[in-house]
Amino acid sequence: MRAFKDMMKKRYILFLIPFILYIALLGVMPQMEPDEARYSLIASAMNETGNYVTPHIKNTIYLEKPPMVPWVTAVFFKLFGENDFSARLFAGLCAWGCILLTFFIGRHFRDEKTGLYAAAVLTISIFPFILGRINILDMPLTFFVCLSIWLGYLSLSTEKKQYLFWLFYLTCALAFLTKGIIGIVFPFAILLIWLIWTGRWREILKLISPVGIVIFLMVACPWIYLAQKENSDFLWFFFVREHFLRFTTQMHGKAEPFYYFLPFIIGGTFPWSVYLIGAWQGKNKTTSLFQKDENKLLVVWFLFIFLFYSASSSKLVTYIAPLFLPIALFAGQIFRIYDEELTEPSGKRKIFYRLALYIQSFLILVAVLLPPILKPYSDDAKGLVVMISGQWWLYILPVVLVAILMIFLPDWIARKARSGWFVTMYLLSGVLLAGTLLPITDFLSPYRSSLVARDAIARYVPAGHLLYQYRINFYGIDFYNKIRTPVVEDFGELADGIIKMPEMEMKKYFFSVQGFHEKVEQEKEIYCITQFPEKLKQLQSRYAHVDVLWENGAFYLLHIRNKTKD
Structure with a gap:
């Protein structure tokens, strides 16, 4: 019993378990295309060129996002080398920061125990677990936005602590440098609406701090000024196109229905949300939530x-x-109350709770047992790609075991020891999340990460020869092999930067399909990499001599000699 209570101490909930889940395991998976490799390549280019103002990808200007994440990643690259761990470290630290922030908010709203339960819940939520190990902007943005909301709340709730307003503006500036105007809109809008709803609208002007504004401008404006100085269209491109037009139009092709986020919110609370069914008691309606204004x-x-x-x-x-x-924060308080009383659910709620546990474990088992069944039917042309290795059954063993234990172990321990229900669920969930990393890596890496081709490229492509990417654009090929690859047709987000390049450079590194064929006809030999059999067949049908130097069923490293088929 004492062992369970010891586990709910700060050194475990706030430090040891988050460190293992969000920092120590960052290097298990290779970086996935295109997002992770994109930001790694930007940071690498910053260190290589010394230009930390205008982000570049493959020597093209990339002004879609501010440079905070590449800046920090560039620093980590200098400290720890250019690898998967250092590329993801900023995201992992920000996820850990969100866990600590949740603790402090829970402690302020209720008490330290509530803060620990809430921090534990966030730690084992699959959504931040996944996002906290991906080298993209959203987890750093989440940390800075949430921190600024919290500092703004404290500023409005605490008298004679003006420095909190200054920190509020500072974190807004950091959020802006992470992903733009949204880092300002969210904190101010949320606090403004909260003041109106709680009848404190007369305090709205307190949000305006002259010193805070100066701090914000001092942090954010130097980059804006320098970026505009280097790029004459920066202000229009960044503020109008990438903010206003992105929000109001479908120019980026990411339109979805209004309810799009609902299943991801529900699924993002996996695997602890099923246990909330058992923990929710009728009296929780009045005791589990926080004070009225805090709840609002x-x-x-x-x-x-x-x-x-x-x-x-x-x-x-x-x-x-x-x-x-x-x-x-809401769920943590509910779990805390239930864990103290351990009143088992009864009646229909007990049936529903047990059924939900069985369904969750069943779905986990289906998810890990289905890939070997589907592998014989893998067909990229039909959108089904399954390339798992022979180690799959070994990788999924921890997941299968934990999925079974999650059905009964927390409740069994609670009945035997009259404690330990939440700790058992917390530890099982943490092991489950960590255990998914190897299967996910085995499933995705063969076709979503270019790390699999790194050694083959280094072995087969002679130094001084260009490696052309035929109708693909994998940034990781450039990042992992420290080369610059010409791209055929698949320009995507690079299109705006390409048109700004010197003409000779553009013609050397960016080709249409027809331009590529003309290049092959001019050269004695071409080294090329492409993905999936369809594109390989396109080249084989045109050229008589296409040697496959290496392939894994998804990537094909080719040596093309310039004799076309008659």
Whole structure:
């Protein structure tokens, strides 16, 4: 019994377990295309060129996002080398920061125990677990936005602590440098609506701090000024196109229905949300939530961000990450009350709770047992790609074992020891999340990460020869092999930067399909990499001598000699 209580101490909940889940395991998976490799390549280019103002990808100007994440990643590259761990370290640290922030909010709203339960819930939520190990902007943005909301709340709730307002503006500036105007809109809008809802509208002007504004401008404006100085169209491109037009139009092709985020919010609370069914008691309706004004802050926090992105014409799953802090705070208090009393659910709720546990474990087992069944039917042309290795059964053993234990172990221990229900669920969930990393790596890496081709490229492509990417654009090929690859046709987000390049450079590194064929005819030999059999067949049908130097069923490293078929 004492062992269970010891596990609910700060050194475990706030430090040891988050460190293992969010830092120590960052290097298990290779970086996935295209997002992770994109930001790694930007950071690498910054260190190589010394230009930290204008982000570049493959020597093209990339002004879609501010440079905060590449800046920090560039620093980590200098400290720890250019690898998967250092590329993801900023995201992992920000996820850990969100866990600590959840603890402090829970402690302030209720007490330290509530803060620990809420922090534990966020730690084992699959959404931040995944996002906290991906080298993209959304987890750093989540940390800075949520921290600024919290500092703004403290500023309005605490007298004679003006420095909190200054920190509020500072974190807004850092959020802006992470992903743009949204880092300002969310904190101010949420606090403004909260003040109105709580009848404190007369305090709205307190949000305006002259010193805070100066701090914000001092932090954010130097980059804006220098970026505009280097790029004459920066202000229009960044503020109008990448903010206003992205929100109001479908120019980026990411339109989704209004309810798009709902299943991801529900699924993002896996695997602990099923246990909430058992923990929820009728009296929780009055005792589990926080004080009235504090409750309203969390509700506004959740609803404003959810409705804002739901109304947007551009939707991506990762946008909703800031919602999981208020969710964890509410759930943490419910778990805390139940864990202290351990009153087992009864009647229909008990049946529903047990059924939900069985269904969750069944779905986990289906997810890990289905790939070997589907592998013989893998067909990239039909959108089904299954390339798992022979080690799959070994990789899924921990997941299978934990999925079975999660059905009965927390409740069994609670009945035997009259404690330990939440700790058991917490530890099983943590092991489950960590255990999924090897199967996910085995499933995705063969076709979603170019790390699999790194050694083959180094072995077969002679130094001084260009490696052409035929109708693909994998940034990781450049990042992992430290080369610059010409791209055929698949320009995507690089198109705006390509037209600004010197003509000779553009013609050397960016080709249409026809331009590539003309290049092959001019050269004695071409080294080329492509993906999936369809593109390989296109080249084989045109050229008589296409040697496959290496392949894994998804990537094909080719040596093309310039004799076309008659």
